[in-house]
Amino acid sequence: MLLSNRxxxxxxxxxxxxxxxxxxxxxxxLDLVGDADLLAARFNSVQLGSVRVSYLDYGADVHIEPGxxxxxxxxxxxxxxxSLIRAGDQEVVSTPSLAAMPSPTRHLDMRWAAGCPxxxxxxxxxxxxxxxxxxxxERLGDPVVFDLGMDLRMGWTxxxxxxxxxxxxxxxxxxxxxxxxxxxxxxxxxxxTLLLTMQPSNYLERLRAPRPAALPKVVRRAMEFIDxxxxxxxxxxxxxxxxxxxxxxxxxxxxxxxxxxxxAYLRQVRLARVHDELRAADPARATVTTVxxxxxxxxxxxxxxxxxxRYGMPPSETLRTGSASGG
Numbered sequence: 001m002l003l004s005n006r007x008x009x010x011x012x013x014x015x016x017x018x019x020x021x022x023x024x025x026x027x028x029x030l031d032l033v034g035d036a037d038l039l040a041a042r043f044n045s046v047q048l049g050s051v052r053v054s055y056l057d058y059g060a061d062v063h064i065e066p067g068x069x070x071x072x073x074x075x076x077x078x079x080x081x082x083s084l085i086r087a088g089d090q091e092v093v094s095t096p097s098l099a100a101m102p103s104p105t106r107h108l109d110m111r112w113a114a115g116c117p118x119x120x121x122x123x124x125x126x127x128x129x130x131x132x133x134x135x136x137x138e139r140l141g142d143p144v145v146f147d148l149g150m151d152l153r154m155g156w157t158x159x160x161x162x163x164x165x166x167x168x169x170x171x172x173x174x175x176x177x178x179x180x181x182x183x184x185x186x187x188x189x190x191x192x193t194l195l196l197t198m199q200p201s202n203y204l205e206r207l208r209a210p211r212p213a214a215l216p217k218v219v220r221r222a223m224e225f226i227d228x229x230x231x232x233x234x235x236x237x238x239x240x241x242x243x244x245x246x247x248x249x250x251x252x253x254x255x256x257x258x259x260x261x262x263x264a265y266l267r268q269v270r271l272a273r274v275h276d277e278l279r280a281a282d283p284a285r286a287t288v289t290t291v292x293x294x295x296x297x298x299x300x301x302x303x304x305x306x307x308x309x310r311y312g313m314p315p316s317e318t319l320r321t322g323s324a325s326g327g
Contacts (some may be wrong), residue, residue: 002055002079002119002168003044010042017041017058024054025122026066034061038114046171049184049233050124051191053167057117064112069104073123075150075195076100077161081116085109090148099150099157101199105143121164123192131192134237135207137246147200156198163191166298182270182296185233193236207248214245214253222250223258223265230269230295236262270295271310278315279322288315 009020017039018030024045032039040059045052076085077099085094088106092098102108104125112118133140152161167187197207214222225242226234239262240250254262274295281291289300292315297303307315 001042001044001057001117003046003053003171005172005174006044006046008043008045010040012039012041014039017043021056024052025072026069028064028066031063032060033063033111034114036060042117048167048171049181049188050127051167051184051188052122053164053171054120054122055117056120058112059114061114062112064110066108066110068107069102071125072104073125073128073144073146074100074102075121075123075164076102077119077121077152077164079117079119081113083110083112083116083118085148087148088145092149094149097152099152100148101146101150101195102148103143103145106145106148119164119168121167121191123195127188128192128196131189131235131237131247132196132203132207134240135196135247136203137211137249140203142202145202146195150199156194160191160194160198163187163194170298180293180296180298181233182231183293183298185235186296187298189235189237211246211248211252213256214243214249216253216257218243218245218250219253219257222254222262226262226266226269230266230273234266239266267306268310270297271306274307274315275311275318278318281319281322283319286319288319291319 008024009016011017011020014030014032018028021030021043022028024043038060042057043054045054076083076094078094078096080096083094083100085092085100085102086109087100087102090106092100094100128144129140132144151157196203221243222239225239236247236250240247243250245253251261254260254265258265260268274291274297277291278286278288292300292303304314311318
């Protein structure tokens, strides 16, 4: 069972289940369809930044009708079994290889089969819309509506699921991401950006249309902003907003004038900050994992490879020899 250390409730009382789930999501209709004796709901959940990850299992066959979600998007992934999801005029049979992504303005009606526990990831509507507006460089005219089905067998969706699983695994540790806002912001931004740029929606064509590149002086200002604010949970949208251009224009400008993306440049700056901290740290008190996580590097294997490529040694060697060499 996922997120077992983040238990919200376990109950076989239908009214209690309805009330407790509504506290995290929204008021909804919940009815038993099959054998009432099978109802044995378990709900584990944790908030990470503006993203909430949850494990929800009703045990029994249930009909769920939230109507319009209004303030949030969901990605719902059956871990086993299947569920019938209707949102507006779309319908999918969701399975472990086909997630469902209902949008807030489409009436949602679902039937979860018995024995269909799900990983449910909740994104605030404001976070999705704010990111999209910054990418486009303009206010939205219509609500964002994604295609309901999300094929988890595709290349980008496998990467997306890996990041979601990283959130879950880390939330299962008491010393995990909750103490590292940079890491949470990095994952949240990556999850939202992939959804907006890859999952079909009513804005995808506009997002993929060519955008003029930001001027070199704008890219320099963005670099200066990153240098001075790398300790904060920055996203590309934050950087673009600081220099008054769209995210797409900033990305094109970085590629044209530096050969990097804003995210890659931010990663270089943070890698340098890790290097400086490791050189100055006391090996008896600091660890590479803690320092790296503080600067947003969660995957130790990838971090170590980046560090070695940049500095020609493993980070553990810098920590071990930095202070001793006066470095």
